[in-house]
Amino acid sequence: MIQPLKAFREFWPRDRVFDFLIPEIPPVLDTSHRVILYLEGISVSFDGFKAINDLNLYVDKGELRCIIGPNGAGKTTMMDIITGKTKPDSGIAWFGQTINLLSRTEPEIAEAGIGRKFQKPTVFEAHTVFENLELAMASDKRVVPTLFSSLTGEQKDMIDQTLEIVGLSESFKSRAGSLSHGQKQWLEIGMLLMQKPVLLLVDEPVAGMTRQEMEKTAELLTSLAGNRSIIVVEHDMDFVRSIARKVTVLHQGSILAEGNMDDIQNNPKVREVYLGE
């Protein structure tokens, strides 16, 4: 009588619950080894065209990294891989020590702390600057909590702080649609900051900006680094020189050179492919 029951013993251990009953706890970001982003051996091809070819990239915590490269070098595809929009054919991508980017969806990656600013600014034009930041704020985004939500003092302070950081304190009541191109870019950076990202991906932030706006953007990005890591993809060499501590040159989907701006500019390979000499 007891004997057949014994065979089932392992199905009712009272000190354990079934695996499927254990709620899945997403791993916490761990940057104890200083590195926040690992891309190793990443390759991806579209219809036979190798957009990324055995790419290895490491970004440190708090670093401000510039990525330059001619058109088609794979800059945007690289961003797509980090944010989960594109899945690579091979290679690994980790966010800190614990979070595997390749096994996560776009919203999960955004939730984990990677924010991305697209090239073309998209803000909610009919809303005020303040409301744009309010909508972007990290909060419970489900329907009913959103319906009954009201701003706490703390959240208001956070919006005010962000307004100050991106230099839009005075125009917080203006409609986002009435802002200048540069201001829209800053507003969008502000919206990203409201989500408290740990790693910020910024795609061509100064395209179409005036000289003054460019200087202000450079200031903004350098002031943001340190507390969070920032990857900037940019064409404008003057701008890159003004912010970069470390520059990575992409060419045909892999890394051509890496170092500070002076090294890069004196690197013969870089001069050949990028500066066309």
Add this chain to the structure above:
Amino acid sequence: MKRLSFIFDDKLGIPLLIALGAAMIMVPVLNLMVPETNFFHVSTFTMSLWGKYLTYAMLAMAVDLVWGYLGILSLGHGVFFGLGGYAMGMYLMRQIGTRGEYGHPILPDFMVFLNWDKLPWFWHGFDMFPFAAVMIVLVPCLLALVFGWLAFKSRVTGVYLSIITQALTYSLMLAFFRNEMGFGGNNGLTDFKDLLGFSLLSDGTKAGLFAVTAGCLILAYLACRYLVSSKLGRVLAAIRDAEDRVRFLGYNVETVKLWVFVFSAGLAGIAGALYVPQVGIINPSEFSPLNSIEIVVWVAVGGRGTLYGAVAGALVVNWAKSYLTGALPDAWLFALGALFIVVTIFLPKGIAGLIRLRKEAA
């Protein structure tokens, strides 16, 4: 006071609330208390007519919520209005009892005429008002939930969504035209006698219905106003302007759309239920695609994305319709078409936009 700021933030909505509140009290009083010979007397005909317009205004507000704020151009809201109306009509049919032409205690006249021997299953329960009241909201909401879930989850948007809402209303019209459906075929439901024991023919009941309709419109306005001035309301407008961006911020766009669509359908259902006892009939023509398009014209004329504009648009256009169909019967459809063109070209923000412009100029 701060909790009520959602009402007072909209300066132009307050005159509307006052007007509705005044109408709710004054019109029944002027109808019942003031003798017919007096200049201030409001005739029962006029009162019922404006009661009907008020239900249209509520329907227009439901459409404005999804079109003006969320950017979903629904050309099928007549369906939800019609279903709410049919639910009310079924209750009113069951109230007739033995007073029908054929005098059958349970079966409505048209079923006796079709030689049916028992009540179809979906007619059970409609003899009880609370059950009917629940169905008035539940049935439109359920249809909106299923339809919206299928449409939004598969990310059908823009003109494609508008077209399938037209198909929805057209298919329901064809279905309800069939006698076998059990809703009275093309004659629909009519010959109602009383509602909650009050005779529908008496002036007192009509005045009461008018007051209830105005009251419901006020409540619906307040509910919509609360919704659009909440953070969720800002999310709605954000979805209208840059849907992908909202998704990227971590909101579940499809779920938001679905619940607002369902809410709007519920409002339309209540409007339909208030419409039927005042008009005295509900038939499948309520589902005709043209009806649903007309609702959109009301909202466009009034000014979308304002709520009070939708109410004003529904009242003005329907008043004009009653006037013109009386004065120049053939001209109405031309007038409606011309109105839509003029509004689209010269007044993209409708009457509400015109008023705002005046205010800013002053």
